[in-house]
Amino acid sequence: MTATALTGAVIVTPDAVLQGHALLIEGERIAGIVPLDTVPPDAERIRLGGGWLLPGFIDTQVNGGGDVLFNAMPTVAGIRAIAAAHRRFGTTGLLPTLISDDLSVVEAAMDAVDEAILAGEPGILGIHVEGPFLNVDKKGIHDASKFRALDPAAIELFSRPRPGIRMITLAPELAPPGAIRALADAGVIVAAGHSMADYDQTRAALAEGLHGFTHLFNAMTQLGNRQPGMVGAAIEDRASRFGLIVDGHHVHPTTLRIALAARGIDGAMLVTDAMPPVGGVARDFALMDRRIHLADGMVTGADGTLAGSALTMAQAVRNTMDLLGHSLAEASLMASGNPAAFLGLAGRTGAISPGLAADLVHLDEDRRVTATWIAGQRSDEGEA
Numbered sequence: 001m002t003a004t005a006l007t008g009a010v011i012v013t014p015d016a017v018l019q020g021h022a023l024l025i026e027g028e029r030i031a032g033i034v035p036l037d038t039v040p041p042d043a044e045r046i047r048l049g050g051g052w053l054l055p056g057f058i059d060t061q062v063n064g065g066g067d068v069l070f071n072a073m074p075t076v077a078g079i080r081a082i083a084a085a086h087r088r089f090g091t092t093g094l095l096p097t098l099i100s101d102d103l104s105v106v107e108a109a110m111d112a113v114d115e116a117i118l119a120g121e122p123g124i125l126g127i128h129v130e131g132p133f134l135n136v137d138k139k140g141i142h143d144a145s146k147f148r149a150l151d152p153a154a155i156e157l158f159s160r161p162r163p164g165i166r167m168i169t170l171a172p173e174l175a176p177p178g179a180i181r182a183l184a185d186a187g188v189i190v191a192a193g194h195s196m197a198d199y200d201q202t203r204a205a206l207a208e209g210l211h212g213f214t215h216l217f218n219a220m221t222q223l224g225n226r227q228p229g230m231v232g233a234a235i236e237d238r239a240s241r242f243g244l245i246v247d248g249h250h251v252h253p254t255t256l257r258i259a260l261a262a263r264g265i266d267g268a269m270l271v272t273d274a275m276p277p278v279g280g281v282a283r284d285f286a287l288m289d290r291r292i293h294l295a296d297g298m299v300t301g302a303d304g305t306l307a308g309s310a311l312t313m314a315q316a317v318r319n320t321m322d323l324l325g326h327s328l329a330e331a332s333l334m335a336s337g338n339p340a341a342f343l344g345l346a347g348r349t350g351a352i353s354p355g356l357a358a359d360l361v362h363l364d365e366d367r368r369v370t371a372t373w374i375a376g377q378r379s380d381e382g383e384a
Contacts (some may be wrong), residue, residue: 001026005039008047009362012332013352023053023356032354044128048362048371051223051280052328055336055351056092056162056359056372057313060167060343061214061243061271064308067280069287070096074109074123079116083123085279086272088381089312090361090369093125093340093349095167097273099287100131100146110166121261122374125343126165129158130214133170136196138219141307142194142290150175159186165343169214171195172205176210183284184209191243194219202233206240212342213242215273216259217251218306235263241342243271244334246319247311249298253323265330269339270316275299275308302383312367314361314383321367328367 005022008321011033022039024031039045064070066085068078079096085192086094098109106129107351113127131142133150148154150170159167159182167189172180183190192205193214202210213220213234220379221229234242242257242263250273260268272278275292276285283294290308292299299307313335320331340350349357361369369382 003031003040003043003377005043005045006048006053007036007039007045008049009051009053009135011352012052014337017329023352023360025373025376028357029176030352030354030356030358033352034208037200043378051362051364051370052367053089053352054328054332054361054363055349056361056374057090057270057305057317057335058093058125058339058343058345059091059272059274059313060095060269060339061097061130061135062086062091062094063099064275064276065274065278066282067282068277069276069285069293070109071099071101071288072286073106074105075112076097076116076119076121079124080111080121085119086274087123087372087374087379087381088279088369089314090317090363090372091123091313092359092361092372092374093123093345095126095128095165097128100134100142102146103148103154103157106132110157110162112211113164114162124164125345126162126167128167128169130169131194133168133174135171135174135196137195138171139198140194140219140259141287141290141292141301141305143290146288150179155179155182158183158188161187165189167191169193172210173197173201175205178208180205180208181212184211188220192230196221199228199230199231199233202230206233210240212240215245215250215271216242217255218245235259235267238267241267241269241338243269245271245273245309245311246316246323247297247309248319248323250306250309257324260324265326265334266338268334269342270313270320270331270335271309272311272313272316274311277310278312314363314367315332318367
């Protein structure tokens with residue numbers, strides 16, 4: 001098989017930032033990273049014209065995009081539109097995320113994701129169901145009328161084997177004894193969020209198989225001087241990871257810097273919590289029976305409650321550098337390598353390394369997306 005050699009960009013790998021090298025792609029995979037003077041003579045050379053070549057971004061929390069809300073369109077067509085909108089901003093792998101809804105909608109969404117994966121829709125890794133097993137006292141924009149108990153029927157639904165990743169966000173203090181363990185044993189990634197769980201309850205959930213935390217700081221008990229809360233447990237734990245919405249609205253940058261200094265960047269994943277305006281044109285949309293509006297970069301309900309975000313992964317990477325002071329390599333780890341590890345995909349994607357999928361994003365000198373590759377297939381739709 002003839003290789004394709006991507007040249008002319010700085011290549012960010014897990015171990016180094018390489019200049020004067022080429023990235024070799026053969027079929028769907030990365031074949032190697034070699035000095036320019038050792039590129040195979042029969043390779044097709046593609047010059048990128050400066051900038052950086054990074055692993056494609058992986059977003060574990062995508063409610064919508066391209067003017068589509070997953071809850072409103074839990075179909076293959078809806079999933080395709082959402083993924084296409086986010087690919088323009090460097091996202092090459094994502095979990096379409098369903099906000100609290102009836103179990104019939106949850107099942108339909110899970111079936112649609114299965115269908116999309118089996119049909120080979122690019123970038124679809126599985127599904128994230130945020131709720132409906134949440135605490136009404138931390139409901140955020142969720143419709144509390146949809147909340148329900150995590151009963152055996154719900155556990156059975158999530159435990160069914162499926163072709164993609166299954167992730168669920170729940171309030172651990174409301175989960176029956178053994179429920180988190182049952183889900184984890186069935187291969188479900190269990191995250192905590194929209195929760196009133198205290199530190200001890202969170203530690204107990206971690207011991208039972210809790211894998212991570214959805215949008216750290218938002219909709220959970222906070223770190224206090226005598227009550228460490230869920231935030232304290234998340235920062236302290238070294239086996240789990242947490243999502244961060246680095247949009248300048250959800251969490252103050254100083255708070256994020258403190259959390260990263262305490263936990264280390266290996267514990268953090270950049271997420272967007274994106275809503276339909278990402279990659280779309282409309283500034284208003286319906287979430288259940290509520291009208292949601294985008295203004296001044298914030299997505300809110302009529303009462304001012306944050307309703308996800310208009311953040312892209314490309315902007316999250318830039319914000320991590322500009323607001324939090326991290327290098328591009330560190331931001332890349334939080335946008336790609338860490339979520340891949342969290343999802344159990346570290347041996348498949350999330351880094352520029354020989355043998356992994358050729359899931360890539362090229363940023364120009366202004367750190368804006370010019371092209372992406374998913375399994376070696378290039379798209380030139382980007383920001384620039």
